[in-house]
Amino acid sequence: MDYFRPIAMTDAARTPGALPLAGGWCWFDRAEHLTRAGSRGLVAAADLPADVRARLTAPRTPIAGLSLGTPRLMGILNVTPDSFSDGGRFAGLDTALAHAAAMAEAGADILDIGGESTRPGAADVTEAEEIARTAPVIAALVSGGITAPISIDTRKATVARAALDAGAAMVNDVAALTYGPALGVLVAGRDVPVCLMHARGTPATMQDDPRYDDVLLDVYDWLGQRIAAAEALGIARDRIVVDPGIGFGKTAAHNLALIRGLSLFHGLGVPVLLGASRKRFIGSYGGGAAATRADLRGPGTVAVTLAGAAQGVQIHRVHDIVETKQALRLWQAVTFGEKT
Structure with a gap:
């Protein structure tokens, strides 16, 4: 091929x-x-x-009402007690709402709400618990006047259904519709956008000696197959986003190879999402205390985000909206002469 x-x-x-x-x-x-x-x-x-x-x-067709002629920021809101990046800081309803509002005010184009940690080694969360963590937050954000579209970060159809009923506009699935058949049917029936992410194994096992023949081409082919599977379920191609899955069943070297080759994924004909924020490889290569502290990986995240923007990546999933938005504005001003 x-x-x-x-x-x-x-x-x-x-x-x-x-x-x-x-x-x-x-x-x-x-x-x-x-x-x-x-x-x-x-x-x-x-x-x-x-x-x-x-x-x-x-x-690319707009996603969740957002045109993709400029880089878009997806703000991460983990309403979990065990996130690798923020350790449960936003697990409470009030703190979650305040943080979401702050990200929207700072320039987040989409808010991605997750109720199950998918860090390496994480265990599954019951559907009932995941719904209890996410649906009330989404409903409160929508009723509170948040205008940024909301994405639900889940592998499970019941969780996605509750989130969509509460006002979410997109599904972000780290399992690319492989966790069970019901989620794809739901996405097709609701005609909402879905992000299909590459991962090898489950969160509990994905970092157990991951190997590839050629990581860039292997991930590209796998995502192409998942797009075809989604279309077979009735999901329109212009509703699909792909994510190469940085850190999900990849070594640090695999992650760098994917980032260097990001422009290849435009060949799939759909928008590309990059989710590298605060990942372990940033600390490994960045050095210092960031090697063990995820909250110190903001500068490295900005560097990777700009590398993605320079290859045309449309959506960037990040924790630090203020810093990333500022970096993107400066990059755009220097590169294109745009006014802030």
């Missing part, structure tokens, strides 16, 4: 005949031709197969 990784560019000096990348802020005039046997070098954008060129260039 042939794969084509567009070489994403943002410079104002644009090559004649360059093509827009996913209808967004990046452009490309060439792509790396990849195969399972290795790279075959660069090919001009004009010489790409027509179907590949169409998928790489087509503007």
Whole structure:
């Protein structure tokens, strides 16, 4: 099989005949031709197969009412007692609501509410408990006037149904509809967007010596298969987002390979979400106290976010909205001359 990784560019000096990348802020005039046997070098954008060129260039349909012509921030709200990143700081209703409001005020475009930790080694949470943690928060946010769309971070259909009934507008599934058949049927029936994330194994086992033949191509193929499975259930392709699953069944080296090759995923023809915020590899490579403290990985998260934005990634799932929003604004001003 042939794969084509567009070489994403943002410079104002644009090559004649360059093509827009996913209808967004990046452009490309060439792509790396990849195969399972290795790279075959660069090919001009004009010489790409027509179907590949169409998928790489087509503007992405808005998700949950948000246009994707500019990078979007998804604010993380873990209403769990055992999150790897914030240790249950927002498990209470009042603290959860206050933090969500603060993220929306700071510029979060989407709020992602999760009631089950999926950190390495985490155990399953019962459906009833997950609903009790998430649905009241979503209902209170909606009734309180939060205008940012809300996403429910869950693998379970019953949890997603309660969240959608409470006012959520999107499903973010770390299992990409493989946890059980009911969630895909629900998403199709409700006609809501869904994010399909790659993971190997379960949260309890995913970091047990993960191996790949070629992590970039393996993840790409798997996500392509999950898109096809979602479409077979009746989920429209323009309702699908993909996430390569940084930190979910990957070593630090795997994570870096995926981030370096992020532009490849535009070839799937759907928006791309990057969820690298505060992940362990950031502390490993960043060094210092961040190696063991997730709350000190904000600067490294910003660096990875900007690397993703430079490759046209449309949605960035982060904890630190203020810092990331500021970094993106400065990056956009320097790169495109935009006013803040």
